[in-house]
Amino acid sequence: MRYRLDGVRVFDGIDGVIDRAHITIDGTRIVDVTPSGAPPPDDPEVRMIDLTGYTVIPGLIDAHTHLAGGDVVAGAADYATSRRLGESTATQAFRTVEAAHKTLRRGITSVRDMTGREYLDVDLAAAVEAGIVRGPTVRASGVGLTITGGHVHMRCTEVDGPAEVRKEVRAQIKRGVHWIKLMGVTGGLATVGRHPLAPQFSLEEIVAATDEAHRAGVRVAAHAHGAEGIRNAVEGGVDSIEHGLFIDDELAEEMAKRGVFLVPTLMNDMKYQEALARGDAMGSAVRQRQRLADEGRPIPSPEERMAVARRHGVRIISGTDAGGNALVRHGDNAEELVMLVRTGFTDLEALAAATGHAAEAVGLPERGRVRAGFAADLIVSRADPTVDVRVLVGGAGVDGVIKDGRVVHVSDFDVPLAPLIDRG
Numbered sequence: 001m002r003y004r005l006d007g008v009r010v011f012d013g014i015d016g017v018i019d020r021a022h023i024t025i026d027g028t029r030i031v032d033v034t035p036s037g038a039p040p041p042d043d044p045e046v047r048m049i050d051l052t053g054y055t056v057i058p059g060l061i062d063a064h065t066h067l068a069g070g071d072v073v074a075g076a077a078d079y080a081t082s083r084r085l086g087e088s089t090a091t092q093a094f095r096t097v098e099a100a101h102k103t104l105r106r107g108i109t110s111v112r113d114m115t116g117r118e119y120l121d122v123d124l125a126a127a128v129e130a131g132i133v134r135g136p137t138v139r140a141s142g143v144g145l146t147i148t149g150g151h152v153h154m155r156c157t158e159v160d161g162p163a164e165v166r167k168e169v170r171a172q173i174k175r176g177v178h179w180i181k182l183m184g185v186t187g188g189l190a191t192v193g194r195h196p197l198a199p200q201f202s203l204e205e206i207v208a209a210t211d212e213a214h215r216a217g218v219r220v221a222a223h224a225h226g227a228e229g230i231r232n233a234v235e236g237g238v239d240s241i242e243h244g245l246f247i248d249d250e251l252a253e254e255m256a257k258r259g260v261f262l263v264p265t266l267m268n269d270m271k272y273q274e275a276l277a278r279g280d281a282m283g284s285a286v287r288q289r290q291r292l293a294d295e296g297r298p299i300p301s302p303e304e305r306m307a308v309a310r311r312h313g314v315r316i317i318s319g320t321d322a323g324g325n326a327l328v329r330h331g332d333n334a335e336e337l338v339m340l341v342r343t344g345f346t347d348l349e350a351l352a353a354a355t356g357h358a359a360e361a362v363g364l365p366e367r368g369r370v371r372a373g374f375a376a377d378l379i380v381s382r383a384d385p386t387v388d389v390r391v392l393v394g395g396a397g398v399d400g401v402i403k404d405g406r407v408v409h410v411s412d413f414d415v416p417l418a419p420l421i422d423r424g
């Protein structure tokens with residue numbers, strides 16, 4: 001099918017805004033973006049959709065999700081219960097599909113998944129690509145690697161020493177991962193008993209992982225909170241730092257120099273503060289944060305962390321940790337953009353961190369832009385996210401979602417895209 005969106009305001013995914021343009025979509029791709037005023041290509045077979053007054057931006061990319069098993073059970077203090085570890089893989093797969101649907105309806109058209117269960121993310125990626133399941137394009141990391149007893153050992157593969165790391169990386173590449181997730185680079189806030197900042201994998205083990213992965217064209221992400229762990233990961237050659245709570249000037253400078261990007265998952269901070277105010281923050285997170293405060297090392301605020309990273313030009317990418325804990329839920333992903341704005345980004349910079357820049361960072365070079373030749377992954381909005389990203393929260397301003405050229409969601413039947421809806 002060939003169709004044209006007429007009269008729309010366009011954000012291109014990096015920094016360009018066109019006030020009025022025509023966007024032509026043929027099959028799965030954008031084939032033309034022409035500013036109004038200039039005549040669009042003459043094409044008698046194109047179906048024209050008048051979207052005057054609407055804004056079109058690239059579909060959002062969330063660089064840090066945990067889709068496998070869907071949302072974490074709120075209020076359950078026990079890890080096995082909260083992650084429903086007792087459920088069959090099939091039931092977990094159904095929950096994964098439900099989370100994928102919700103994510104896509106809210107306009108998140110691609111995700112990088114940062115650890116799942118039994119390769120559900122790898123299989124979801126393939127199922128979406130094959131058209132079996134409707135969902136965002138997935139860059140999958142399979143099952144995270146951690147040290148014996150390390151961070152999230154309940155759900156990761158425990159490996160010790162460079163030889164075991166290498167073997168596990170090879171096995172995961174064989175199974176089809178696009179990314180390797182090194183979970184045990186430092187402790188975390190969710191795994192009580194281990195210090196949240198203490199390094200776990202050695203530099204040697206990290207080098208074994210990046211060497212093995214990079215030779216196969218697979219990238220490596222490191223969960224890291226403490227400065228020493230971040231340093232090990234950056235020196236060890238990882239491609240992204242997840243969370244990075246204790247990033248400092250020296251680390252930020254090195255990350256910028258090496259092109260290592262940062263996924264700060266600021267929604268974790270926002271949701272934790274909200275839960276604390278409500279009085280229902282989880283025990284483990286409260287205890288781990290208190291432990292750091294007692295040691296005189298309170299977690300720097302999102303504003304402080306972003307100031308350090310931005311001062312040195314670190315590439316910051318939007319990622320939420322949706323499904324990583326009970327506070328951050330699938331479908332709420334756009335709230336990360338609000339946090340980026342709260343910590344100093346302009347609305348356009350926040351959008352770019354979740355579209356054009358995110359696509360490049362996670363390894364989806366044909367997505368994340370509204371440009372000829374790119375995949376037609378788009379959000380259509382009556383509101384204007386380019387001047388206020390808050391309109392995307394909760395899907396309120398997400399009036400249409402186009403995935404690979406197909407209209408997969410409209411907010412109501414007054415949206416001119418409605419006749420094109422593909423109920424699949």
Ligand SMILES: [Zn+2]
Nearest residue numbers: 064114321324
């Ligand atoms: Zn996570």
